[in-house]
Amino acid sequence: MIKKEKIKDLHYSLTGLISDAEINNAADEILTEHGKNAKMPGFRAGHIPLNVLRQKFGASAKGEAIDKLMNTDLEKFVEDKKIRLAGSPKADIAKFKDGEDVEYTLEFDVLPFLPAIDLEKFTLTKKVTTVPADEITKALENLRKSRSSAEKQGDDYKAVDGDVAIIDFKGFIGDTAFEGGEAKKHHLILGSGSFIPGFEEKLIGHKVGEEFDIKIKFPKEYHSENLAGKETKFEIKIHELRHHVLPELNDELAKEVGQESVAALKEHVHKILEEQYADASKREMRNELLDMLADKVKLDLPETLVAQEIDMAKKEYERSHAGHDHSGKDSNHEKFDEKKEEKEAQRRVKLGLILAEWGTQNKVAITNEDLQRAIWAEAARYPDPNMVFDFYNKNPNALAMMRGMLFEQKALDAMLEQVKTKEKSVKPEELFEQKNVK
16 A cells, blocks of 8 residues: 655655555465465375465565565556556565564656647758769669679789789798788789788789789788888789679670669669668658757656666677776777766657657557568678577567667658658768768
8 A cells, every 4th residue: 555655757756555464365375376386295286285385485475475565556556647657666675574564665767748749840851862874873883893703814914903913922020021921822902901001002013923022111000019110021922913804784784683674774773772862861851850859849857767878878888998908998988978978868768758659649560570571671781691580589678679669760750751841952972971860
């Protein structure tokens, strides 16, 4: 029974009392249920007397009974007040002596009620653009490059950027060869940036069979301290050069990628680019709407949820900035800024509550098909898609998080259908400017 309540904004503190008789009755119910399957020497299963069960399990049953009765009181209070908990309540037992009544306190935050949002008063900018001819040309060139073949060149051919050079190399600091600086018949794509700066450029213009030295300097920030910033010499021998030859842009190439002709291929590329621009424009509108919601909707925030967001952000920061120098200080990053993170956490909580409540009120729902599509889309980004499927099959919490993210995006897209828009013509590159989302 709740005796007293204290409310401050979204925070509730309740004081309740459970009589000794209530505890005993609830404990006996628990023991009776437990006794149906309990086994004890000298008794048949399911036929253990209640007084024997009290002697053996009475203390734990009373503890379980108190929890159950507190939850019953809380559920009735929540139902009567028509409030919703923002998280698990914190319970405290003032005293617990066998044979006496128990006084307890419950502290918790509740979720705020979302005020009405008139989305028709919101006006968003819808960026529109046309597909430039040079973007189609660039996409077709990338297609040709993806289907190019590296053909072996003759002895008179000189290496150019993009070629594959099969080389021997050996590195020296002064007259001493250094560890890890030697390889035989190594395949190196010139211009790939896979070697230290200056190495690949110095191979351009050389022919098959040539043996020569190059001198370069290791970067100051090189990972190996004994080489960082030092002048070095590499002995080079070129065994083979391969030049990438692009296929002709013709109907045959178009058919290889599922199109009937070059004209159909160009139209297909045009359509894909249009869809990409439309998706980018919609992302910007989502961001703009989130900014408006965060700014215009007035909503009290449960301190519990904000604290949880800050705690998760801090743990993620500590996980991703685990590298320290020998002094124990983070050598590359500033300390976790809790004040700055609090503002960002408040924004995330606010937007999450708005989208969750608005979506629920407007009957937004995530279907199994929505989840399947999202999981397939994520799996397609990995070499082994089954690894992703197994992860979600074995991690219901991860699946619940994905469902939550999909719900928020679906709610946001439903909101977009109700706002007003004004079109603005932009260049394609303006649609791909980076901006943080919620």
